[in-house]
Amino acid sequence: MKNDMKEILLTEEQIQQKIKELGQAITKEYEGRFPLVVGVLKGALPFMADLIKAVDTHLEIDFMDVSSYGKSTVSSGEVKIVKDLDTKVEGRDVLIVEDIIDSGLTLSYLIELFKYRKAKSVKVVTLLDKPEGRKVDLVPDMTGFVVPDEFVVGYGLDFAERYRNLPYVGILKPEVYEG
Ligand SMILES: O=P(O)(O)OC[C@H]1O[C@H](OP(=O)(O)OP(=O)(O)O)[C@H](O)[C@@H]1O
Numbered sequence: 001m002k003n004d005m006k007e008i009l010l011t012e013e014q015i016q017q018k019i020k021e022l023g024q025a026i027t028k029e030y031e032g033r034f035p036l037v038v039g040v041l042k043g044a045l046p047f048m049a050d051l052i053k054a055v056d057t058h059l060e061i062d063f064m065d066v067s068s069y070g071k072s073t074v075s076s077g078e079v080k081i082v083k084d085l086d087t088k089v090e091g092r093d094v095l096i097v098e099d100i101i102d103s104g105l106t107l108s109y110l111i112e113l114f115k116y117r118k119a120k121s122v123k124v125v126t127l128l129d130k131p132e133g134r135k136v137d138l139v140p141d142m143t144g145f146v147v148p149d150e151f152v153v154g155y156g157l158d159f160a161e162r163y164r165n166l167p168y169v170g171i172l173k174p175e176v177y178e179g
């Protein structure tokens with residue numbers, strides 16, 4: 001699969017080192033509390049799995065599946081709930097885990113939803129942030145890496161459901177999605 005990459009943006013080692021640091025920051029932030037850590041499917045799965053192992057305080061996990069993209073690389077601007085949480089968020093400290101923030105539409109929808117459901121606090125940790133893609137004002141509380149305005153894949157991020165299982169993050173060669 002490495003042959004499909006124009007460039008490797010983040011190596012497995014860089015990602016894992018950053019996750020250790022983020023895990024320590026989350027431990028510090030939520031020590032003595034019992035946050036509800038919400039993974040946004042499917043992209044956040046590898047990040048969430050590694051991140052929670054780097055956190056040294058009690059936490060509960062749950063997942064939400066929302067969809068804002070079709071099969072293309074362009075945002076449709078629509079957000080719909082595909083799978084809701086099993087857990088009540090009222091009174092909870094919610095930490096949303098994302099693989100990437102691009103337009104910000106997915107997250108701004110989720111943040112408003114959890115506030116409406118009376119969460120005690122809502123924070124966001126994202127592995128990747130693409131600030132140039134933003135359509136709404138949104139700054140994550142914790143960020144792994146800022147990435148350029150390019151379509152990236154790997155470590156949860158897909159192109160047509162492929163490449164999620166890469167341990168690194170890269171930019172595809174144009175011929176891969178053109179062909
Ligand atoms: O900031 P935005 O422009 O809203 O984009 C970010 C969202 O897009 C991706 O999910 P996607 O809807 O592609 O689903 P997936 O995680 O199942 O691939 C990503 O995982 C974020 O949830």
Ligand SMILES: Nc1nc2[nH]cnc2c(=O)[nH]1
Nearest residue numbers: 102150151152153157158
């Ligand atoms: N795979 C992938 N999904 C995204 N969703 C929003 N931005 C991106 C991106 O750069 N890559």
